[in-house]
Amino acid sequence: MLKKKYFKKLLQQHLSSNEDNADKIKLFTSKEMEKATDYYNENRILGQGGQGTVYKGMLIDGSIVAIKKSKMVEGKKFDEKKVEQFINEVIILSQINHRNVVKLLGCCLEAEVPLLVYEFIPNGQKPISAQQSESVRSLVSYFLHSVQENSLFNILDPMVVKDGSEKEIIDVALLAKRCLHFNGKKRPNMKQVAMELELIKASGGNVIEERGDEESEIDDRIHSWETSPSSC
Structure with missing residues (x-):
């Protein structure tokens, strides 16, 4: 609970300087993320790497999204520096609006490991795929x-x-x-x-x-x- 409040406070402080960005970023609940990913089913994994795992998810309204479970703040120890790095990532991504960049829709601060929610862009064969070597x-x-x-x-x-x-x-x-x-x-x-x-x-x-x-x-x-x- 303490970590969640800290996340929200820090995120709101950053977003308050730009009302447009604040309106764009949605805060999802942990239950929404669990349902969207079928409780982080391995079959939903789009890709994995040093920065975390990306899942394909479906929100309540039926929209398909990509959900990133970051390793940046993963672990039992609460690290304020890593938290700020995560928040900075959210802020930077929320300011990007380009046709060649995947749009950030929001994040989830309730989960043990904070999550980023992106728009999902199907493009045939995925360059990062569990089916590849x-x-x-x-x-x-x-x-x-x-x-x-x-x-x-x-x-x-x-x-x-x-x-x-x-x-x-x-x-x-x-x-x-x-x-x-x-x-x-x-x-x-x-x-x-x-x-x-x-x-x-x-x-x-x-x-x-x-x-x-x-x-x-x-x-x-x-x-x-x-x-x-x-x-x-």
Whole structure:
């Protein structure tokens, strides 16, 4: 109960500065989430990774949604820092309105592990699927596997390929790969990421170097992300 009140208070404080966002975010109950996912039935799992598990759910009104059970705040110990990270994720996602970005519908603060509820977009074969091999089940490993196999452009949305130059896309992908290093100390910080993105934008690409990453390191990273209970 204490955790739920803390979540609500912190979320309301953030949302109060933007009434438009406050109206967009719906707070779901834990019972609604249980019914929507058939009590988190494994058959409802869309994908799993270092950040959590995503379930396909159906709300009372019949609408289909994707429900993310985050590992960010999972565990018995109440960690205010992790709570704030979760709230910040909600705030950032609530401000995004783009045709190529899945819309955040709301969240559930009553559950032991807070949940994010997104719109569900069916697109045929799912890139993150329990039916695929272990090496490409999560979004992180799927991306790293595509980089390793030199098939990055096969997983990109056609609009992304059309709007950006090949050099820009490759440089952004290399930057993303560095951000996914399993050792947090080897990842660039947010300031460095922002600076490099600005450089890519200004130069039209060809800015970021591989920095000596070998294929074996990518293999280790894919395995680490798949076997870890949570990201570091």
